[in-house]
Amino acid sequence: MKILVTGGAGFIGSNVSDALVGEGHNVVIVDNLSTGKEENINPGAQFYNVDITDEEALEDVFRSFEPEVVFHIAAQIDVRKSVEDPAFDAEVNVVGSVNVFRMSVQYGVRRVVLSSTGGALYGEVGQLPVSEGASVEPVSPYGVSKYCAENYLNYFKRLYGLERVILRYGNVYGPRQDPLGEAGVVAIFTRKILDGESPTIFGDGTQTRDYIYVEDVVKANVLALEGKEGIYNIGTGKETSVNELVEIFSKVLGREIKPEYTSPRIGEVTRISLNGDMAKRELGFTPKYSLPEGIKKTIDWYRGK
DSSP states (O other), X not given: OEEEEETTTSHHHHHHHHHHHHTTOEEEEEEOOSSOOGGGSOTTSEEEEOOTTOHHHHHHHXXXXXXXXXXXXXXXXXXXXXXXXXXXXXXXXXXXXXXXHHHHHHTTOOEEEEEEESTTTSOSOSSSSBOXXXXXXXXXXXXXXXXXXXXHHHHHHHHHOOEEEEXXXXXXXXXXXXXXXXXXXXXXXXXXXXXXXXXXXESSSOOEEOEEEHHHHHHHHHXXXXXXXXXXXXSOSOOEEHHHHHHHHHHHHTSOOOOEEEOOOTTOOSOOOBOOHHIIIIIOOOOOOOXXXXXXXXXXXXXXX
16 A cells, blocks of 8 residues: 655654555655654655645655555644744644645545544543543643644545544653653653663652553554544553652662652643543554553663664
């Protein structure tokens, strides 16, 4: 199958691209390398250094390749950056997404699989784990822009019949996540701990996330290629506080990790976990890796680097 992956040089996108190439698909990667890395690009894929906000350059790729399926993973993912510069966040996550969806319709794409967020989308939820039908009240521009992208994709489905699968991720972690960025607490903690530094916790550490290993997220994407259309939470259903996360690192490494605490950051939810029953029922998706298993695999990968 001819598949286009936006953001295919990034953390999640490169892992998804590897799986698709491994299954024998003809894969084209679009990435502007702002956060993605050339070393992540699968040698079996064709690569275009293109920004999804560059309408003309993006159309050239669609015109020449004529993909059957698009995995739209490219995004501005930093919650803090979205708070500081919501216009830039919207430019990438809304305008860029609209470009991808419009080109998909224009050049005969059958299906779009959109990487969205569950962790930042629902906001402060009363009942956890949260299901897909819950109200959406994001507390960051990032959550707003991703929900906006979802709605645009739903619009293109209604108007043009474009098939769509929307995957709302928990807090994804694992190999290739940038430990020097602002997003990705597991990667940041891993780098600091392996460098002999104390990890920094913003707030009191009681805030929770639903951590899901990247190989599980890849599995969900592969299932979405032919699976039933819909909107699916991709998480474990388990809350883990940042304090508990440090304890897991301590157990995996066999030594006590002492974090440093500082003031909390705005734009981040206090508690979140995702109900994955629908993904299990409709896509056949069940996470494989526990958090300790995933963290051990992540540490081993960074050590190998």
